[in-house]
Amino acid sequence: MTPDPATGQTAGHADEGEARGEPLLSVRDLRTYYDERSIFSRSPPVKAVDGVSFDVFEGETIGLVGESGCGKTTLGRTLLGLEEPTSGTITAEGTDVTDLSGAEAREWQQRVGMVFQDPQESLNDRQTVGQIVREPLEAHDWPTLSVAVTGVDEASVSGSGPVEDRTAGDSVPDPESADITVDVAEGGHDVTVRERLPLDRSDVTVSVDDAGRPTVSVTVEKSVAELRRDRAEALITRVGLNEEHVRRYPHQFSGGQRQRVGIARALALEPDFLVLDEPVSALDVSVQARIINLLEELQAEFGLTYLFIAHDLSVVRHIADRVAVMYLGNVVEIGPTESVFGDPAHPYTLSLLSAIPGSGSPWDGERVTLRGTPPSPRDPPDGCSFATRCPAKIRSEEFDLPEATWRALDELRVVFRTRARGDDSALDRAKGALGLDVDADAVDEAVDELLGDHSLPSEAERVVDEAAALAKGGDDREAADRLREAFGSRCDREAPDAVAVGDAESRCFRGESDYRGVSETIAARQREGER
Secondary structure, eight states, X not given: OOOOTTTOOOGGGHHHHHHHOSOSEEXXXXXXXXXXXXXXXXXXXXXXXXXXXXXXXXXXXXXXXXXXXXXXXXXXXXXXXXXXXXXXXXXXXXXXXXXXXXXXXHHHHHHEEEEOSOTTTSSOTTXXXXXXXXHHHHHTTOOEEOEEEESSSOXXXXXXXXXXXXXXXXXXXXXXXXXXXXXXXXXXXXXXXXXXXXXXXXXXXXXXXXXXOEEEEEOOOSOHHHHHHHHHHHHHXXXXXXXXXXXXXXXXXXXXXXXXXXXXXXXXXXXXXXXXXSTTTTSOHHHHHHHHHHXXXXXXXXXXXXXXXXXXXXXXXXXOSEEEEEETTEEEEEEEHHHHHHSXXXXXXXXXXXXXXXXXXXXXXXXXXXXXXXXXXXXXXXXXXXXXXXXXXXXXXXXXXXXXXHHHHHHXXXXXXXXXXXXXXXXXXXXXXXXXXXXXHHHHHXXXXXXXXXXXXXXXXXXXXXXXXXXXXXOHHHHHHHXXXXXXXXXXXXXXXXXXXXXXXXXXXXXXXXXXXXHHHHHHHHHHHHO
């Protein structure tokens, strides 16, 4: 089952999606590439985010996990508009926010915020804590006062527009976007002041002019500077600091206190959505718990929605409603927290959980250790991005080989791919074209080290010899492709779509009914390795 392209939901998730309503954010096929090519360099772009699709619902926390370099932070920054996407859409309330500019872009930036990983590096040591929290207010000209009048055909409005203007406005804003709504009825009026404004009912009066038309007047006694100061001080105390801390500098605080300042700054414009980029990873364990509790309290109080980026799966399990697992620029599994932890549907998720004692995963086998390192985001593999390291990879049916031999062949192909990306690759190809010596000994050593203890059928041995000859001729890329053609499988040729596995979605062919599941496959291969 693949997700509906319009909603991103599988048929099995339709009822859940209807119960939640429309998503706050809908991300579709999002890509963020860093292209560094110039007339002096032809390097391919870094594919930091490479085709991500998911929904974020109001009030929830999505935990985003994955090893360093997989694109988690870039994805978070792209959602906020801090990085420009290469392609794809980010939709909020029917509007693609990737296309916004000018005033619309600034309005979107007020609705989102970010808490950074390192509270020491993300705060300006030359500013006091009060100045740091006030900075977003000043950058976005907060506060702006607007008035809407309902229940009458005509009205004159005093005080509409930026607070500092305090001049009569000649237009009535949309009531839904107004900060104050005055409902004028026969015999009186009703004033509604949005909670986020520094105003109350006593600041608003309604009178009737000589022509019988109601006149709404708004009075703001405090200056803009005073309103911003009050706002900053209220936030600083709300995150657990004291009033005297307002005039101190970041270097006078502990790491946990600095992160509280960062949280207060992120809340300054009262956003709907926050990206929390590993907000507790730089803190002591005892401090981590207090910051996590603070974030949960603020979420409940202000109705916030979080994207919580982290390495620590135990923290993610505590705070997240859903978990998204990211590998090499894409989300390979996403689902409710208990489903992902209790029955991981992707081999990468299982490998992460197996490395953490007490993670809550039902996996009772040995730790699932991944081979090598992730491929370069400049040159991701064809097919499944995880195929080069996958412990549950589907094998070719053309050869009947032990699992250890399959892994050795995979590693040899990785060696050739790595050599093809190396600085000496172009030089080696030039040498090969000219008939000059390439470092043939290095190729022979790699083949012998990986396959010397394995017995290969004659046809398989012939393929390895052909690949080695290509590498000695300077064409490492062609050598890797030769191994893939002979020993590769569906995992090497096709990029898996998202399939529904229980309550989660996984980008793995093992989720299809034709294949044995992830846990069963890995357990069987571990048993085979013990013999």
